[in-house]
Amino acid sequence: MSDIGIIPPTSEITPERVYLQRREFIKNSLLFAATSSGVGSTLLWLMRGLRAKDHEKTAKAPATGAPDDDSALTVAQHYDYASGEKNTSYNDVTNYNNFYEFGTDKSDPAANADSLRPRPWHVAIDGAVARPQVFEVDQLIKSFPLEERIYRMRCVEAWSMVIPWVGFPLGDLLKRVEPTSRAKYVAFKSLLDPQQMPGQRTDLLQWPYVEGLRIDEAMHPLTILAVGLYGKRLPNQDGAPIRLVVPWKYGFKGIKSIVNISLTAEQPPTSWNIAAADEYGFYANVNPAVDHPRWSQATERRIGEYHRRPTLPFNGYGDQVASLYTGMDLRTFF
């Protein structure tokens, strides 16, 4: 017995009951930690839904570049068509939009549009015109004095922005190719290339994206082809290198990455109308009095603002464009 040295006083021996409790406590603590973190991280994963990857990617969004940046455009004129309202930040304009060719979440275009190659790029103009032509996009851009146009942009999903586009009136280009008397409509087509536009591997919409305007809408001085925003070339996710902007219509009319413009005698098909004719009309004029079948169009949330604001008829451009639709029932032709 003397070999084992000093025997501890019995008061210092941990009773077996306590010893077992301590093991139990440690075990329970570990199980608590594992379960709670497992439940928590599963829920966080589900919250990110099918879009887990985007979060980190959007974080590296480009900041407003320096003016000597090679994407800077020379702008001849500046026009504010948004009544002096505050511009939506460059970061929000370039990180929150719909461009289903790159995914259906509004952060997808910024995350995935790297695969688009906007140069070299050609735009063909054909159909009912005297002088059909194929333009190299930089030649085309150089041949017009570029204007900054600050427009309100109202998405059909009831959010809106104020965007300083850079571009030129579509009408100026159309005059150059001399539409014939048969030209009643203008049909637009986006690029079709599932390599560059991975969203085109899904059949969420019929590809390529197509849009259309009536000829008088296309010739209206507010209708522009945009090639930039915030004084710089369009980022890929906003429809590089050239896109349509029609400020009194819902955003989906503004077809992006255009490769073909064709003048037609018949009203051309349009992508969202093909997808859901009862929800998206050919005209798609912003109209607070005509609700989307599934949600109200009476109000909108301006990105960056807290309170909803009332939506304006023709997105506030009624003085300039309402006369295009005199005598038309805008409930029927929504």
Next chain:
Amino acid sequence: MEARRKKSPLPWLKPAVLTGSLVPVAAILERAWRDDLGPDPIAQALNQLGLIALVFLVAALGCTPLKTIFGWTWPMRIRRMLGLLAFFYALLHVITYTVLDQGLDWNAIVDDVVKRKFIFLGFSTFVLLIPLAATSTNSALRRLGYVRWKQLHRLAYLAPALAVLHFTLKVKRDETEPLTYGLVLAALLTARLIEYMGADRALLTREI
């Protein structure tokens, strides 16, 4: 060992599930605080709270099939809590919609609920959850009597189905995510149905 585990009440289980289940609301608050909910933070919070409410509705419905298929009893211990968590997130979702999104414009809200199918479905889901949450206590069960209580709580099958429809009608085009939840829900309901019919048959053979 086996006997002891069976006797053990798993003291860590409920606190752990509860803690983990509050992570989403904590994450949303923290992101809102850091202004990291994206360009449309109200829509983002609204969508995520609604989604988590649906997850808990489906999870609560999964408890019984887990018991019948795998013989696990622990899911039954947290079923009531999962249901109450569903109600908690649905309530936050509704508060976000009425207070933050609509700014308590009751005319617009009533208009939305009456006119928009998807908002009507969401509103109905929430209304169904109120009596379930209110009668979730043991004393409520005693007061109602088991049979009536059980009949009332069959609403727990209807609520997630309405919630899935609400989610499906809300999305513009890509219905993958709501349909995934719909599929899980359909599987769980089928499992319940099979079990129900099996129980019926067992009863029948015993009577003969």
